[in-house]
Amino acid sequence: METKANYVLVGAFTLAGLVGILLFTLWFARIELDRQFATYEIEFDSVSGLGRASEVRFGGLLVGQVTDLALAPDQSGAIRVVVQVQADTPVRRDSVARIEALGVTGVSYVAIEAGSFDAPLLSADPGEAPPRIIAGPSMLQSLTRGAPELMDEALSVMQRLDDLLGEANRDRVARILDNTESASAALAETLDDLSGTAEAITGVTDEARRFNDAWEALAGRLVALSDRAETTMTRIEALADAAGTTLDSGSDTLQAVGDLVDEADRYMAEEASAASEALRLMLEDLRAEIGLLGPEARRMIDSLATAGDVARTRLDEAAGLMEGTAGALARIGPAVEAAERAAVAIEGVADREIAALSRSARELIARTGRLVDEELAPMLSELRGTGQAMGDLVAALGPDIASTAESASRLARSAESLVAGAADGLAAAEGAMRSLDTAMQRGEAAFASADRTFTETARIAEEEIAPLVADVRSAASGLEAAIGTVSAELPRIGEDLRVASRAAALAFETFAATVARSGAALDGFTAEALPGYARLAQEARALVGNIDRMVGRMDRDPARFLLDDRAPAFRR
The missing domain is CATH 2.40.30 (Elongation Factor Tu (Ef-tu); domain 3)
Known part of the structure; x- marks a missing residue:
């Protein structure tokens, strides 16, 4: 056992250790x-x-x-x-x-x-x-202070959501969905109807296009017909001018005939009267001498009277014929108007009939000329000869009674021939008028044919186009009814959707306001508190491990852990 220790060394070592511990503590605690x-x-x-x-x-x-x-x-x-x-x-x-x-x-x-x-x-x-x-206020204080308001707002939002999702709103949503489904079905049917309508309209368009093509072809034909009608009217006007010229010539001829008849009447009224008076005086003076020839003279006078009556009758017929001719000329104007509307048919008829009329008029004029040249001129010559013979008869007073009677007979025959020629001329004029009437009838027939053509066109328009327009109109009515049904449902659907959207918008606005008010505190909590809690858990686990190890040491050697019985070692 050591009895002598080096206390100076131990004290120095102890002081150095204390200074080192103090410096280490200052360094570890970062004390400045x-x-x-x-x-x-x-x-x-x-x-x-x-x-x-x-x-x-x-x-x-x-x-x-x-x-x-x-x-x-x-x-x-x-x-x-x-x-x-x-x-x-x-x-x-x-x-x-x-x-x-x-x-x-x-x-x-x-x-x-x-x-x-x-x-x-x-x-x-x-x-x-x-x-x-x-x-x-701290974050926790902000949370604790705002938690009741936040809970109240959350409860209010939940209550509003519960009200929003209540039975009435669920029924409304169900009705909205049903209405939407029915509207979709109606819209699908409407689209199908529209497809059918579009097909029908396409068919109608094709029919209208074909009708338009046919109408254009008909219009082309009508234009060509109009051109031909204009050409025909030009020719008709030329023929009318020619006919007018012909009628003027005929009028001149008839005027000459009238003058000739007037001259004959004047002669019969003046010279024949004077001759009759002379004959009467001569007969009175020579009655006894011509007693034997009295019956023959009576027959001759009767023949002259008959010839005069026939001539007067023929002249009356000629006057009626002239009136008929004037009426026919008056009817030419409406006939020409009818010919304008039926130009196609009149063109051929006019070429044939007016040519025939012109020929008839020329023949009438030729026959009238021949009548004047062949009949009237000899008749006038014979009348002059008769007058001269009657003068000779008056001068002779008797010897030439037989020749006078023969001259009177020839005069009667000439008058009959003149009347017959006039009758033939009037008959020819009547034939020309009948030909003109026939031409007018054919023109009216052509106009009737044109009327039938336009009537058939109108019938086609009424029977074909009118049903087509009716089908289009009915399809449009069906489409309008379908759109009206959908439009009648849309306001209710839109109103329900607006109510639901307003309630949802209000709920979300309330929730957003609540989140906005507590957003800063929540951000601070998630940014600082949650990481701190994570570190606290780690440190708690380390602390539990240290405590576990300490408890183990205490279990193994409690006295050593508490008293630390290690004895100091001293150098001798």
């Missing part, structure tokens, strides 16, 4: 002896979890610690917290201090916000109380 600090006061309503030496962070950076906690001297119930931060920390007048939790461990610390850049720094004059930083 030359650092300057600034002291501030903060008054909180609650400092749960906060204690002396708790951290003070400025914008998340560790800048100091809590040095004191005590009740406010004004007996307001607030807690005065004294913090000590680095002197160069830019604490401003609008900076706000809050109590926050660090990680998942829940260790509380004081967080100071920087404030606005243009605000002055917070400082105090020497000898005065430390400046006071404005205290703000």
